[in-house]
Amino acid sequence: MAVGIIRVLISLYHREMQNLKQLVARLPKAELHIHIEGSLEPAMLLELAGRNGVKLPYPDIDSINDAYNFNCLQDFLDLYYQGMSVLQTEQDFHDLAWAYLQRCKQQNVVHCEIFFDPQGHTERGVDFATFMQGLGSALDRAESELGISSKLIMCFLRHLDEQSALTTLDSALPYLERIAAVGLDSSELGHPPHLFSNVFKRAAELGLKRVAHAGEEGPPEYVYEALDVLLVDRIDHGNRALEDSALVQRLADENMPLTVCPQSNLRLGVVSDMADHPIRKMLALGLNACINSDDPAYFGGYVNENFCALIAAAGVTKDEIFQLVINGFKSSFLTQAEIQSHLERIESMR
Ligand code: ADE
Ligand code: ZN
8 A cells, every 4th residue: 555655656756857857848948157168079079189180088989978077177177178179160169059059959948148268269379260250150050040049258267367368358359249248267266256357347348248157166255256346247156155144145135147057066066966956045045046057068968957957856846947947038148128028938838
């Protein structure tokens, strides 16, 4: 008798999981935290290495997957910078972004705001025009062929100095029409946001929005600096803000978006178990969090897989899924009219 009841409960539980995963697949979504260089799948890594004559320390896809066993941000970044060395021509950048945008289509991601790391390319001798034209043509193609809207966010590498970031911003001047915002990424610890105050001020004067990775590995103080010194419109990650209740209250009061990346958090040791991921706590505290993939080729999944991991391990509910998806659109750099039209579609699916 008891065994029978347990079987029924288990099957109901599985059915509910399936329903929630199907809901995620059906809902139109926005992705606001994706590094295009982090969408370089192992198969394309090998293909581009062959095309460009780049020697990699991996003979095949299995050995790449074996190598991706980092457990902190720096170990990951070492592989990430090595991986991007295969990106050399305009066509390479086009192919990379086009592959990501096709994934978006499969996953019903209808709007994306894509990070790119110019210094990761210019430092290797790749021209600004090469990646801007390659990425730009893929974005245009996605708009016309796939009906996906997108924006570019130019990130400064924080392990380099502010002068290098200022030079990068200068090089971007001919392409400003293409760039919606600037961001700050790479090794967080030891590279606090205030070191980039001048380049973010200049970006603001140029009319660019501003975002910054903060509170991924860095302490709450870095989140304060991103808010108070860089005057950001969004915080990327922000997990460690939870250590400071006054900061949590402020982020909630200001409705500051947090672009959260669950599978990245797990793979980089920001959380030790997906079951302990703080996303539900964030929502319960009134934080404006949304779900993103960060570097999907390295962390095991795109947006839908990130939602599914949270559903399976952390018990995210239907209402929470709607809230997270709505937050993604509301936190985007789309116009109010565009956001409204996405929200109406989502509300019609409740
Ligand atoms: N660059 C690519 N992914 C990153 C991450 N998760 N944190 C900081 N910099 C990054
Ligand atoms: Zn990131």
